[in-house]
Ligand SMILES: NC(=O)C1=CN([C@@H]2O[C@H](COP(=O)(O)OP(=O)(O)OC[C@H]3O[C@@H](n4cnc5c(N)ncnc54)[C@H](O)[C@@H]3O)[C@@H](O)[C@H]2O)C=CC1
């Protein structure tokens with residue numbers, strides 16, 4: 001099938017590559033010439049496991065093209081996926097300017113029947129706006145009534161997770177398709193069914209519904225997941241106060257199949273490009289419709305505060321003024337296996353340490369380039385603070401002479417470091433762990449002062465008279 005993907009970011013590039021991998025003829029459009037140049041010279045502008053290999057393979061077979069040519073992109077695809085960004089506007093609502101611009105271009109250059117797929121996360125009612133924009137452009141070309149230029153707007157939200165995007169796309173839990181039941185909608189449904197059949201042979205995972213419900217489903221899913229995280233984070237703070245272990249509690253509640261084990265990890269708050277903006281946008285949609293979403297307001301507030309919890313633990317142990325202290329920070333990306341630093345908890349945490357006068361030496365396995373780009377922007381008004389932030393090229397390099405190690409992202413390679421070596425190079429054996437990677441008792445036995453999230457601080461009584 002001939003497919004156009006508008007926007008080659010995390011979602012667009014993965015969708016395009018995966019659709020090309022199963023044999024489609026895919027044209028990827030982006031307005032950013034830098035991204036297109038990288039892709040055309042064999043590179044991949046983002047880090048996503050498995051993606052580079054698929055792109056190299058499909059490009060070699062001529063099944064995927066990258067271009068900034070808008071007209072050619074519209075003419076290419078019978079199916080046009082809109083996968084552009086929908087960042088938060090100043091009031092928290094989703095900014096639809098890129099989506100509507102993509103729609104305008106489709107109307108401007110359409111050369112036949114088009115299935116227009118909203119893949120971006122967009123508020124309820126957006127498909128209608130996309131339809132109106134395309135119709136207005138066709139009308140302006142005198143093609144308003146042309147049967148040959150019919151189109152249908154489909155909502156097909158994406159549920160992939162960064163760091164596991166290729167896998168999630170290739171093996172989806174479900175494929176949600178919101179579609180109209182008019183004649184163009186029925187034609188679109190046949191195309192969508194054929195397109196997704198290889199991922200879903202018996203079609204048992206495809207959920208057809210009306211367009212508004214599909215748009216809403218995406219927000220409700222992210223809101224539910226964000227709620228679980230804020231719930232566990234709030235429980236972890238209480239666990240700290242009452243001397244319980246949130247990891248034991250997690251296992252205790254997760255064993256109930258109605259709760260389940262997934263997505264119950266307390267930490268330094270959720271980040272990324274989606275939960276923060278989608279929770280905000282849903283709160284905004286509700287407000288526009290005369291309703292308050294009180295649970296989601298609290299989810300956001302708890303998440304905001306959670307990003308400070310590790311700093312509070314550091315201040316409690318080392319004092320408010322951190323001048324002259326050096327911190328080794330492991331992990332900058334908002335989660336492992338990605339270079340994405342949008343809303344990453346590391347940004348607030350590092351800024352807070354620097355604001356208290358500390359030196360920070362940070363390391364991340366893949367997000368260093370992105371970190372070098374975002375911190376100067378975050379700290380544009382604080383050049384002195386920025387000058388106290390340096391980046392190391394290995395986790396070990398951060399440690400020498402540091403007053404403490406701070407863990408922000410749970411990369412696999414941080415899970416089992418050589419603790420004896422770590423102790424010998426740190427100035428003092430102290431770890432602040434925002435991802436609960438280690439066992440408090442084991443740390444105490446190793447003589448490491450270990451502070452985690454919602455887990456007891458263990459101190460062994462080693463003096464002989466104290467044991468008696
Ligand atoms: N990142 C993720 O894991 C997921 C994102 N989503 C949603 O998918 C959408 C895209 O997200 P990302 O891929 O993360 O965004 P992104 O920011 O990585 O990529 C968006 C791309 O669209 C391009 N673009 C903007 N306007 C354009 C236009 N008129 N024509 C062509 N290209 C244009 C930009 O240059 C950029 O490369 C958002 O609505 C997001 O909420 C949904 C599920 C997962």
Ligand SMILES: O=C(O)[C@H]1O[C@H](OP(=O)(O)OP(=O)(O)OC[C@H]2O[C@@H](n3ccc(=O)[nH]c3=O)[C@H](O)[C@@H]2O)[C@H](O)[C@@H](O)[C@@H]1O
Nearest residue numbers: 158159160161162229263264265267270271272274334335
């Ligand atoms: O709409 C989106 O963009 C996507 O948002 C999330 O995916 P993503 O943001 O890539 O990553 P997650 O694995 O969901 O993690 C989000 C944040 O929550 C945090 N998290 C996750 C799980 C957990 O138990 N605890 C926790 O603190 C992570 O550290 C991370 O900061 C959803 O999981 C995807 O289904 C969705 O498609």
